[in-house]
């Protein structure tokens with residue numbers, strides 16, 4: 522089924538543009554004169570915000586959980602609309618994007634490896650095969666098995682327990698005593714289907730060695746198998762059992778040789794999971810007093826968390842533009858045009874409940890957005906769904922940007938009852 526029409530220009534089909542990176546793709550498509558089509562379920566499309574609905578040249582309505590059927594529908598759609606690039610916003614659909622690109626003969630990722638960018642068990646296997654530094658891990662099917670393997674594998678304590686397929690720290694927890702393992706495994710295994718399409722998930726859990734140290738992320742855009750590193754970003758997270766990302770800052774503050782190493786490892790991770798024409802978001806931790814970035818995960822997609830905005834504000838590089846260029850088979854524009862700084866800071870509640878009141882002050886050099894409104898339910902601060910809002914600050918230096926964002930956060934009020 523086709524809904525809508527639009528101006529001419531090269532066409533890109535995005536498999537589910539809903540989500541944080543969608544708005545940056547829409548903006549990038551506008552800049553490049555690209556017609557953007559979406560592949561999604563009709564019911565999900567019904568819930569699209571107006572800015573997304575009106576930005577699309579058309580919609581391929583299909584059931585993305587039925588891969589063979591969706592591939593057939595999308596192939597017909599691509600031919601009818603002369604689509605010349607396939608993109609995916611949603612991590613879980615990146616393997617489907619690779620299959621579709623191969624089927625219609627467009628630039629895309631390696632379909633044989635693409636599942637490794639979605640499933641952390643396969644990811645661990647390809648990282649090990651490629652010799653990429655990463656936490657040691659084992660798979661568990663239930664809590665009893667977790668206790669056994671924790672004793673026998675020598676992964677030590679603390680351990681990290683996480684779902685094979687999920688994001689936003691959902692179901693991820695750090696366990697510092699073996700007695701807590703059964704609960705942690707239960708939390709990691711509670712996701713059987715992914716919202717909003719109802720895609721079935723691998724419910725196995727991973728038990729991983731804990732990597733201490735600072736955390737960073739880095740995108741890699743790949744065109745015709747050639748990796749172009751994008752800027753490194755410092756990541757702040759909560760401490761303790763649940764690691765929620767609390768902010769991101771660019772530039773990262775790493776000395777140039779170590780930042781280069783992060784970019785190098787991120788590019789190796791992207792290539793290892795089969796990214797050939799697209800982008801990857803890679804997260805690493807660097808144990809203190811070492812120069813070795815360990816890859817925590819990589820996804821064959823644009824980053825979430827407004828990282829596109831943070832990186833562009835700091836460096837002038839549009840990751841969404843580079844991604845569209847890569848999927849259209851063009852050379853991506855990854856050259857920095859400025860050396861400023863930007864940071865995003867998320868407003869977190871102290872506990873779950875009902876949001877009674879929220880206020881964020883306006884400070885020059887910053888802008889804020891609320892994710893939840895008074896009356897909304899605030900989830901327990903265990904994953905990124907509890908974020909009440911965010912502030913982005915841009916300035917000439919990281920210190921100034923952090924100071925601005927800190928000032929806004931300090932004067933913000935989040936009341937949960």
Ligand SMILES: Nc1ncnc2c1ncn2[C@@H]1O[C@H](COP(=O)(O)OP(=O)(O)O)[C@@H](O)[C@H]1O
Pocket residue numbers: 656681683687688689690691693729730731732733736758764804806817818
């Ligand atoms: N092996 C690990 N060692 C230390 N911290 C980890 C490890 N795995 C995950 N974390 C922490 O948990 C966060 C979420 O885990 P991650 O694997 O990135 O899952 P998600 O796909 O939900 O983002 C990471 O950003 C990191 O802070």
Ligand SMILES: [Mg+2]
Pocket residue numbers: 689690804818
């Ligand atoms: Mg992550």
